[in-house]
Amino acid sequence: MKVRVTPGGFEFEAESGQTLLRAAEAAGIELPSSCRNGTCRTCICLVSAGAGTGAVRHTIDWPGLSAEEKAEGWILPCVAEALGDVTLDSPGAFSVFD
Numbered sequence: 001m002k003v004r005v006t007p008g009g010f011e012f013e014a015e016s017g018q019t020l021l022r023a024a025e026a027a028g029i030e031l032p033s034s035c036r037n038g039t040c041r042t043c044i045c046l047v048s049a050g051a052g053t054g055a056v057r058h059t060i061d062w063p064g065l066s067a068e069e070k071a072e073g074w075i076l077p078c079v080a081e082a083l084g085d086v087t088l089d090s091p092g093a094f095s096v097f098d
Helices: 020-026 067-072
Strands: 002-006 010-013 045-047 056-058 080-082 086-089
Touching: 002 020, 010 020, 020 080
Parallel strands: 002 086
Antiparallel strands: 002 010, 045 086, 056 080
């Protein structure tokens, strides 16, 4: 799956069964992160609305998000997998190659 990160304009591929955070790191893109288990919320980001934004599923039953946040499209990339192409709004992301 193709993952786009705004506003930085980064793109990378995520394999089935791979968390978005791990896929980003493998591509040299650093997303804010800390705990890597869905509790600290450091990596929280928004799945952007619009065409080609895709869907994700969390790998744990109840990540550290409220029901309202989940309904608004907030996710925790450390415990989320892409189900198709997806666009994430993560202002703190950067490329290790820059």
